Amino acid sequence: QVHLVQSGAEVKKPGASVKVSCKASGYNFNDNYIHWLRQAPGQGLEWMGWINGKSGATRYAEKFQVRVTMTRETSISTTYLELSGLRHDDTAVYYCARLDSDWDAEYLQYWGQGTLITVSS
Amino acid sequence: DIQMTQSPSSLSASVGDRVTITCRASETITRYLNWYQQKPGKAPELLIYASSNLQNGVPSRFSGSGSGTDFTLTISSLQPEDFATYYCQQSSSFPWTFGQGTKVEVK
Numbered sequence: 001q002v003h004l005v006q007s008g009a010e011v012k013k014p015g016a017s018v019k020v021s022c023k024a025s026g027y028n029f030n031d032n033y034i035h036w037l038r039q040a041p042g043q044g045l046e047w048m049g050w051i052n053g054k055s056g057a058t059r060y061a062e063k064f065q066v067r068v069t070m071t072r073e074t075s076i077s078t079t080y081l082e083l084s085g086l087r088h089d090d091t092a093v094y095y096c097a098r099l100d101s102d103w104d105a106e107y108l109q110y111w112g113q114g115t116l117i118t119v120s121s
Numbered sequence: 122d123i124q125m126t127q128s129p130s131s132l133s134a135s136v137g138d139r140v141t142i143t144c145r146a147s148e149t150i151t152r153y154l155n156w157y158q159q160k161p162g163k164a165p166e167l168l169i170y171a172s173s174n175l176q177n178g179v180p181s182r183f184s185g186s187g188s189g190t191d192f193t194l195t196i197s198s199l200q201p202e203d204f205a206t207y208y209c210q211q212s213s214s215f216p217w218t219f220g221q222g223t224k225v226e227v228k
Contacts, residue, residue, distance in 0.1 A: 035217075044208065044219055044220070044221050044222050045157075045165065045208055045210070045219040046219070047216050047217040047218065047219070059215060061215075061216040062216065063216075095164055095165075097164075102170065102171065102174065105152070105153060105170055105171035105174070105212070106153070106212045107155045107167055107170035107171075107212060108155075108157075108165075108167060108210075109167050109176065111164035111165060111166070112164065113164060114164055
């Protein structure tokens with residue numbers, strides 16, 4: 001059974017960086033991409049980017065290009081999202097999700113439980 | 122970026138009602154449209170992918186249709202566990218984008 005387990009909530013000051021982890025189990029980590037998304041309080045979902053579990057290749061949303069880094073440690077089936085230069089409007093629940101596909105259709109079938117990052121001075 | 126517009130933003134309905142939510146893309150996305158359900162404090166759950174394909178384990182009262190720019194999610198007979206927020210999402214091109222959500226509330 002596929003599980004994605006994320007690290008716990010954090011409180012950060014403006015300007016700081018945060019690193020969120022997402023540990024995968026129940027499948028071959030190298031076989032899938034992991035996407036990262038976020039959801040500000042009371043708001044909708046925002047896509048941030050993806051990382052290829054096998055190669056480590058990444059693609060980021062232009063909005064986050066300068067501030068985001070996605071990495072992975074294949075030995076422990078874990079993906080990381082690091083966001084720097086935190087601002088108050090980065091306060092959100094951050095999700096990792098596994099990319100699945102059916103022919104050419106792609107979708108996010110398995111999600112982590114979410115990690116609340118609060119940016120507060 | 123492709124803009125996704127859902128309507129309505131919220132609706133009130135009763136158990137047993139037929140509910141329809143629409144999603145419009147700012148340009149054609151062929152059939153690359155997914156629907157998710159989200160309950161408070163929980164991660165989204167995939168309902169339908171590629172416009173009309175029901176995800177394994179999702180009740181058959183959920184259905185999706187559409188292609189190009191206009192899509193629909195239908196719940197044929199609303200059940201108590203269906204009160205939630207629903208999001209459409211395009212996977213045609215990056216950046217992936219979501220609709221603003223439709224909250225289905227108890228009437």
